[in-house]
Amino acid sequence: xxxxxxxxxxxxxxxxxxxxxxxxxxxxxxxxxxxxxxxxxxxxxxxxxxxxxxxxxxxxxxxxxxxxxxxxxxxxxxxxxxxxxxxxxxxxxxxxxxxxxxxxxxxxxxxxxxxxxxxxxxxxxxxxxxxxxxxxxxxxxxxxxxxxxxxxxxxxxxxxxxxxxxxxxxxxxxxxxxxxxxxxxxxxxxxxxxxxxxxxxxxxxxxxxxxxxxxxxxxxxxxxxxxxxxxxxxxxxxxxxxxxxxxxxxxxxxxxxxxxxxxxxxxxxxxxxxxxxxxxxxxxxxxxxxxxxxxxxxxxxxxxxxxxxxxxxxxxxxxxxxxxxxxxxxxxxxxxxxxxxxxxxxxxxxxxxxxxxxxxxxxxxxxxxxxxxxxxxxxxxxxxxxxxxxxxxxxxxxxxxxxxxxxxxxxxxxxxxxxxxxxxxxxxxxxxxxxxxxxxxxxxxxxxxxxxxxxxxxxxxxxxxxxxxxxxxxxxxxxxxxxxxxxxxxxxxxxxxxxxxxxxxxxxxxxxxxxxxxxxxxxxxxxxxxxxxxxxxxxxxxxxxxxxxxxxxxxxxxxxxxxxxxxxxxxxxxxxxxxxxxxxxx
Amino acid sequence: xxxxxxxxxxxxxxxxxxxxxxxxxxxxxxxxxxxxxxxxxxxxxxxxxxxxxxxxxxxxxxxxxxxxxxxxxxxxxxxxxxxxxxxxxxxxxxxxxxxxxxxxxxxxxxxxxxxxxxxxxxxxxxxxxxxxxxxxxxxxxxxxxxxxxxxxxxxxxxxxxxxxxxxxxxxxxxxxxxxxxxxxxxxxxxxxxxxxxxxxxxxxxxxxxxxxxxxxxxxxxxxxxxxxxxxxxxxxxxxxxxxxxxxxxxxxxxxxxxxxxxxxxxxxxxxxxxxxxxxxxxxxxxxxxxxxxxxxxxxxxxxxxxxxxxxxxxxxxxxxxxxxxxxxxxxxxxxxxxxxxxxxxxxxxxxx
Numbered sequence: 021x022x023x024x025x026x027x028x029x030x031x032x033x034x035x036x037x038x039x040x041x042x043x044x045x046x047x048x049x050x051x052x053x054x055x056x057x058x059x060x061x062x063x064x065x066x067x068x069x070x071x072x073x074x075x076x077x078x079x080x081x082x083x084x085x086x087x088x089x090x091x092x093x094x095x096x097x098x099x100x101x102x103x104x105x106x107x108x109x110x111x112x113x114x115x116x117x118x119x120x121x122x123x124x125x126x127x128x129x130x131x132x133x134x135x136x137x138x139x140x141x142x143x144x145x146x147x148x149x150x151x152x153x154x155x156x157x158x159x160x161x162x163x164x165x166x167x168x169x170x171x172x173x174x175x176x177x178x179x180x181x182x183x184x185x186x187x188x189x190x191x192x193x194x195x196x197x198x199x200x201x202x203x204x205x206x207x208x209x210x211x212x213x214x215x216x217x218x219x220x221x222x223x224x225x226x227x228x229x230x231x232x233x234x235x236x237x238x239x240x241x242x243x244x245x246x247x248x249x250x251x252x253x254x255x256x257x258x259x260x261x262x263x264x265x266x267x268x269x270x271x272x273x274x275x276x277x278x279x280x281x282x283x284x285x286x287x288x289x290x291x292x293x294x295x296x297x298x299x300x301x302x303x304x305x306x307x308x309x310x311x312x313x314x315x316x317x318x319x320x321x322x323x324x325x326x327x328x329x330x331x332x333x334x335x336x337x338x339x340x341x342x343x344x345x346x347x348x349x350x351x352x353x354x355x356x357x358x359x360x361x362x363x364x365x366x367x368x369x370x371x372x373x374x375x376x377x378x379x380x381x382x383x384x385x386x387x388x389x390x391x392x393x394x395x396x397x398x399x400x401x402x403x404x405x406x407x408x409x410x411x412x413x414x415x416x417x418x419x420x421x422x423x424x425x426x427x428x429x430x431x432x433x434x435x436x437x438x439x440x441x442x443x444x445x446x447x448x449x450x451x452x453x454x455x456x457x458x459x460x461x462x463x464x465x466x467x468x469x470x471x472x473x474x475x476x477x478x479x480x481x482x483x484x485x486x487x488x489x490x491x492x493x494x495x496x497x498x499x500x501x502x503x504x505x506x507x508x509x510x511x512x513x514x515x516x517x518x519x520x521x522x523x524x525x526x527x528x529x530x531x532x533x534x535x536x537x538x539x540x541x542x543x544x545x546x547x548x549x550x551x552x553x554x555x556x557x558x559x560x561x562x563x564x565x566x567x568x569x570x571x572x573x574x575x576x577x578x579x580x581x582x583x584x585x586x587x588x589x590x591x592x593x594x595x596x597x598x599x600x601x602x603x604x605x606x
Numbered sequence: 607x608x609x610x611x612x613x614x615x616x617x618x619x620x621x622x623x624x625x626x627x628x629x630x631x632x633x634x635x636x637x638x639x640x641x642x643x644x645x646x647x648x649x650x651x652x653x654x655x656x657x658x659x660x661x662x663x664x665x666x667x668x669x670x671x672x673x674x675x676x677x678x679x680x681x682x683x684x685x686x687x688x689x690x691x692x693x694x695x696x697x698x699x700x701x702x703x704x705x706x707x708x709x710x711x712x713x714x715x716x717x718x719x720x721x722x723x724x725x726x727x728x729x730x731x732x733x734x735x736x737x738x739x740x741x742x743x744x745x746x747x748x749x750x751x752x753x754x755x756x757x758x759x760x761x762x763x764x765x766x767x768x769x770x771x772x773x774x775x776x777x778x779x780x781x782x783x784x785x786x787x788x789x790x791x792x793x794x795x796x797x798x799x800x801x802x803x804x805x806x807x808x809x810x811x812x813x814x815x816x817x818x819x820x821x822x823x824x825x826x827x828x829x830x831x832x833x834x835x836x837x838x839x840x841x842x843x844x845x846x847x848x849x850x851x852x853x854x855x856x857x858x859x860x861x862x863x864x865x866x867x868x869x870x871x872x873x874x875x876x877x878x879x880x881x882x883x884x885x886x887x888x889x890x891x892x893x894x895x896x897x898x899x900x901x902x903x904x905x906x907x908x909x910x911x912x913x914x915x916x917x918x919x920x921x922x923x924x925x926x927x928x929x930x931x932x933x934x935x936x937x938x939x940x941x942x943x944x945x946x947x948x949x950x951x952x953x954x955x956x957x958x
Contacts (some may be wrong), residue, residue: 073757120934124941127756129644131893134764134886135933138926146923261765266761303775310769316760318750527807 023332035180037171047176050278050286057239057280060264061186061273062233067262068270069194070226072122073130076137079300082144082253084238088535089132089156089248099162099602102316103239110235113140123220137255144250155249169243170593176254179240186233187273189470194273196469196478197462198457202226204445204456210407215521216431216460225466229437243352256306263313264284269325270475272446278324283309337499340451343476343483345459348522349434352418354384358556359435359525364403364413366396373399376413381525386547386557388567391577391589392601396441397560400577401529404558405437406430418524432460437507438514440530440560447501450494450513453502455484457520488516493542507534512543519550526550528559532566544570568592574599607919613798615915616863621804621873623911624811628866629888630907631818632859636740636899638835639855640848641756643762647856647863648885648948650739653868656774658732659783666719668777669714669735676742683746704745708738717782725786731824731862733847740860741853742767743770749849767882782880807869814862816906821858831855837869873952883926887914890933892930896940 039047045504059081067073088102121132145153161170162178169175191543193199201222204212209219242248260283267507268279287305290359292302318328352358360380365374374396380494383385389397402408406427414423422430436457444453458481464474489495497505511531518526531547532540540563547557547570560569567574567588574591576583578600584591591597637643653669684700711734718731747766751759786891789802822828834841834851842848870876870884887910894906898950910929917928 071665071683085957120938124937127760128893128937128941130757130760131643131889132934132937135890138886139930142924142926146927232657256768257763259768262761264764303772305771306772307776310765310772313765314747315764317765318747321758581955 025504026092027332030320033186039176043174043331047172049284050467051176051179051240051244053281053284054176054183055237055244056261056264056284057277058186058240058263059234059237060268060276060280061183061190062230062237063195063265064270064273064276065190065202065233065263066226066230068205068265068272068275068415070223071226072223073136073262074133074227074230075130075255076133076140077230077234077261078255078257079115079137079140080110080234081241081257082140082248082250083234085242085248085253086144086150086156086238087235088239089242091158092160092243093156093158094149095464096548098238099160099243102242103236106235106239107232107514110231110238114228114231115224118224122223122227133258134255137258141254144253151249153250155247157247159242159246159248161246162240172274175240175244176409180219182240182368185278186236186377190273192472193466193470196466196474197459197464197481198222198225198466198469199453200448200456200458203448203452207445208443211439212456213427214405214407214431214437215456215517216428217456229458229466235561257561259313260309262317263309266313266321267316267323269323269327271322271397272325272329275323275325282324304392317427318507323420337449340482340486340498341479343479343486346458347521349524351524352383354382354554356383357381358383358385358418359404359436359558360416361400361404362416363416364400364416365411366399366403367407367411372580374403374410377577377580379575379582379585381556381558383524383556384551384554386551386559386571388571388574388588389558389560390562390564390567390574391578391583394579395577396580397577398529399580401437401527401560403557404430405435405527410549422514431521434522434524435527436521436525437516437530438511439528440532440533441515442507442510444502444513444517446501448502450489450502450505450516451482451485451514452496454488454516454520456482457488457517459521460486461520461522485516485520489513489521491519492516492546506541508536511535512539513581515543515546523555525558528557528561530560530562532561532563540566564592608797608942610798611919614738615919617798617800617913618803619898619912619915620908621807621911622870622914623891623908624807624912625870625884626888626891626907627811627904628814628862628869629781629885629893630903631815631900632862633885633888634895634897634900635818635831635894636855639831640744640748640752640852641759642744643756643760643763643889643897644856644859645760645885645889646738646743646767646770646881647740647859647888648881649767649774649882650736650860650881650886651865651867652876652878653774653778654732654736654864654879655737655785656778656783656867656878658729658785658871659733659876660778661715661728662786664720666716667732667735668774669739670715671736672741672773672777673738674709675710676746677705677708677738678747680742683750692744695937705872709861711738714841726870729868732868733861736864736867737860740863741858744853744856749852752849752852767885771879771882774881778878780878782877782942783871783873784875785868787872788869800883801951803872810865810869811904814865815900818858818900823928827854841919887911887929890929890936893933894936894942895941 039048063077084106087106088099089107090103091097092099117136123128124132144150150156163169169178194203201217205219205222211221262280264283265275267282269275290305290308358381362378363376364374365376377400392395403410404426407576410423414421417433422433462477462481464477468474485499489498492515494509494513494516505513511534515531532543535543544566551557571588574588574593575585576597583600584594608867627650633647634645636642652883657669681701681704685697688694688697688700711731715735725950743766745843747762748759751762787803790804791799791802822832830846831851833849836844838848888907891910892903893909895902913932914925914929
């Protein structure tokens with residue numbers, strides 16, 4: 021920690037003194053670095069951390085630049101009004117574009133960013149008010165009271181102070197409730213939706229934040245260069261920003277600055293060197309950058325900052341401090357009906373995966389669902405937790421119909437789940453993964469997170485997560501990356517995450533798979549303890565020994581239909597069950 | 607707008623649409639077999655037209671330098687990989703495929719430079735010159751990343767496009783070219799004049815679509831390609847090499863691109879960077895087919911052609927905005943069609 025602090029202090033000191041030590045040209049260059057870094061910072065949040073690749077980021081820089089350039093030249097307004105307009109335009113366009121495109125999955129989203137990126141570029145180039153392809157000139161400099169910051173050192177301090185503040189706010193945000201949600205966007209929506217997170221909303225907000233940072237960058241750009249034309253905002257510029265982010269380290273805030281510095285200085289160096297070899301520097305610059313980019317993607321995908329950080333000693337994790345517990349729900353009275361599935365049907369094309377299955381579960385029951393592979397158990401779980409909608413039938417939980425409620429509302433109603441194929445965010449610590457589970461129990465928003473107004477609640481969530489980790493026996497693994505834990509521990513970690521949501525019913529898909537026998541006994545003890553506290557448990561499991569000593573009742577499914585239901589011993593003795601598993605008793 | 611103008615615009619749009627059909631089919635082919643969204647495909651189209659234009663002007667086209675250079679890099683990479691894995695025995699074959707075959711057309715072009723040669727020969731030569739481009743780019747840029755996510759491959763593809771457009775400026779110059787018309791006859795069909803060029807374009811699109819269909823349905827190689835598209839691991843288990851089918855997919859796509867370039871060359875003035883927009887428009891068509899369905903891609907591509915033609919009539923300056931803007935409703939429709947099915951993205955993504 022001390023080493024990192026020292027490095028940060030040295031860098032900050034050097035940046036503060038730079039205008040006094042270097043020439044005017046270098047200061048201008050550094051100003052460009054800061055401006056590009058602001059835009060790249062947005063892309064780090066959006067693409068590097070949120071996993072939403074945008075080729076159209078430069079278009080938002082353009083919207084910011086054009087908005088302020090138009091207002092200050094055509095209407096003689098103050099650049100500060102221009103800033104407001106720039107942010108408003110970029111925010112509105114981003115929200116509108118995001119609302120339309122951010123539901124798209126996989127590679128469709130980045131492709132759509134190429135499409136609107138090009139469209140916005142052509143709109144700039146064909147609009148009379150914006151000077152068509154010629155652009156807008158004579159954009160006035162930013163004024164601060166009576167002083168005009170016309171380039172050089174004063175502007176340098178404004179740019180880098182802004183960048184410093186923006187980086188700090190972004191870092192705070194990432195270390196908050198909504199920031200964890202942004203960090204967990206990558207890797208599929210199914211898991212985080214099951215924790216009650218509205219992924220679409222998180223995506224839109226991340227997109228708007230990135231656009232606002234881009235517009236801020238564009239505002240600086242317009243007033244510093246005094247001239248705005250469409251060319252710096254096309255898709256090629258968009259890939260320049262991606263290049264900065266990837267080269268610097270897409271998953272780190274510092275990556276934006278390092279990447280922006282690298283690209284700007286490299287371009288500047290090429291402009292010095294290339295004329296020695298050829299008349300036309302532009303074309304060579306393009307080729308060299310594209311080739312460098314491909315090489316980086318092929319050989320050094322993580323970028324510079326993570327490469328350096330790996331070589332520094334790992335910072336000691338913040339200790340988890342005891343804090344007042346988060347409010348808990350009151351569990352329903354033991355024995356009262358909690359969940360009932362009524363004649364559920366799910367078809368996939370011609371295959372009937374779940375066929376008219378009904379069962380009921382009372383509060384504080386432990387019910388096991390068993391059946392051979394392909395019997396439809398996981399599909400049934402997905403119907404109950406809202407990951408899939410049934411074709412017929414209904415699900416009632418705590419007296420209300422949740423058939424069509426969807427994952428998020430079901431999660432908030434009090435059903436938490438684990439997955440057959442463990443779904444964790446492997447690059448986040450065990451503690452952070454469990455804190456994700458507490459998402460619906462906490463409420464701090466983006467702004468509160470960025471401004472650190474959420475610390476009290478955050479401490480309570482951390483303390484709660486630690487309690488659950490200790491409860492499942494992973495207390496000393498809290499600061500390990502989830503991906504580094506053995507598979508058995510990862511399964512248990514999922515249970516801790518589910519418990520952090522304070523559910524009334526916990527739905528476990530093969531919790532004992534991959535566990536050693538001692539761990540299985542510990543898990544069984546844990547589940548018994550949870551039941552004693554008032555929790556209700558529904559589980560799919562193959563391990564009969566594990567199931568037999570633990571559960572109250574068993575439901576057996578075969579080929580999508582319910583075969584039988586009963587007490588464990590009765591089910592074990594049932595000839596039909598044996599036949600289903602073993603293909604007939606010899 | 608009179609119905610006559612509408613008809614003329616439609617025919618014009620269909621003609622352009624045929625180019626998008628050919629390019630779109632290639633895009634779908636490459637994507638389904640290799641998971642690469644081959645953004646630089648449009649550059650292949652432009653390079654093909656510019657190569658023919660240079661040949662017709664009696665100049666040595668830039669591709670004569672570009673292809674051997676790429677071949678040299680590809681050979682070096684292939685040799686390095688094979689030697690490192692201790693598979694020297696496969697070296698000669700690899701060198702023939704990545705070294706000798708791509709360079710042959712360049713050699714021919716160099717030999718016949720400045721001589722009187724019939725146009726048909728020049729066309730074949732231009733196609734042969736351009737055809738190795740995509741397989742070589744595959745070897746150099748994409749093969750080292752064969753197991754990366756679709757997204758990463760897409761970013762690389764965009765970077766390859768920018769490298770190619772820079773190279774295009776270098777080897778073809780900033781000047782625009784038009785090739786000699788392939789046919790000059792005019793037909794009168796029901797009162798509307800249709801040029802033989804348009805008929806030729808439509809016929810070529812039909813012919814190549816049919817050939818592609820026959821190839822996939824009736825040859826073992828075609829079936830191997832389809833198998834790789836359905837399931838890479840499964841294909842590998844039955845003895846299909848994904849690397850080889852990938853190279854083949856790129857080669858076929860490259861041929862389709864080269865033919866498109868020859869067809870569009872006489873109608874539109876093409877510049878070194880014209881390909882990007884052609885490729886992206888074909889892409890809009892391919893997305894109608896979800897990057898998977900060939901017939902839907904063809905329909906989508908024709909739709910884009912017609913839309914573009916009408917858009918340029920209504921508002922010529924904003925026609926690109928109209929065409930690319932149409933992608934957004936198309937994408938929305940696609941995502942509704944696939945119905946919220948949560949396609950799990952790979953956890954290992956661009957910057958892990």
